[in-house]
Amino acid sequence: MSTILSQLPHPVSLRWTEEGLQLLDQRRLPLETSYITCRSPQVVRDAIVTLAVRGAPAIGIAAAYGLYLGIRHLPDTDTDGFWQTLQRTAADLRSARPTAVNLVWALDRVLLRAETDRNLPLSQLKTHILEEAQAIQQEDAALCRQIGENFLPLLHDGMGILTHCNAGGLATAAYGTALAPLYLAKEKGWNIHVYADETRPVLQGSRLTAYELQQAGIDVTLICDNMAGHMMQQGKIQAVIVGTDRVAANGDVANKIGTYSLAVLAKAHHIPFYIAAPTPSIDRNTPTGDDIPIEERDAAEITHGWNTATAPPGVNVYNPAFDVTPANLITAIVTEYGVIKPPYLEAIAALPTFKR
């Protein structure tokens, strides 16, 4: 077991306790480590909406626990009330953020478990719902490690890698998706130099990725998003690795805003562009990138990012949180089952994914 991956170099993003779900408040990182104790699904939903917990896998896991929080204290005698509350809680959580398919995937998986166990006494059914949420969390940790392993043949000692946003341990149960190979490379003694885009407007790259990698002792340089092309032109980047919020059936990828620009730049510079994609982020029910809902967030994230106005009052603002990178700009998609390459339609159809 690698020492880095057996002990996380940063606080864990979420943990289940008898009190409830504890979520690391990622809005306060990197300067403050504090947890929100969620005893109700409403608190979980608010944490997802406000990015206290964020990252496609992490919000799916949080929502699964939120579903359990919604029914755990209901009377074991009111079957109708149980099912009405379960469905209503799932609908509330599902509406928290639209782009990351992990949210829907996790809720549907817990609901399927409940439906499968429908004839059990409610007390047992509640336990099974909690167990399903815990299984999703534990499986995420295992599959992220595997993604890290599957990436290694694509990387080499001494290379420069560009990342965007945060697809690290803070975005998942433990090790991250796009950052998992970097932790494993460090463990192998490779000297990989990481360039982390700060990722405006919410700065997940500077606040979270730079923090994670620095804590792990990995060589990381923080850059502004508009410097990525220059770094490629200077020959500093030998690969781009990013996460994903949703991979469509044809291989188009939704990820943090700015990802598409990096893919175009990487193509122009003949630099491999890799997606780290756990299969819960792959959605065969979404035919192409055109069908992926893109979240638009509050203008204040852009106009008041540093707790002061950085734009004239009343100015028009457009704040899409994600963009879509077409499959033809993606060199490979690395999943826990292995590396898939174009043509993606067939390769994705062949993946053993959980059917929603």
Ligand SMILES: CSC[C@H]1O[C@H](OP(=O)(O)O)[C@H](O)[C@@H]1O
């Ligand atoms: C493995 S995390 C995937 C994905 O989620 C992030 O978005 P957000 O911080 O808004 O939740 C970012 O797009 C990551 O690449």
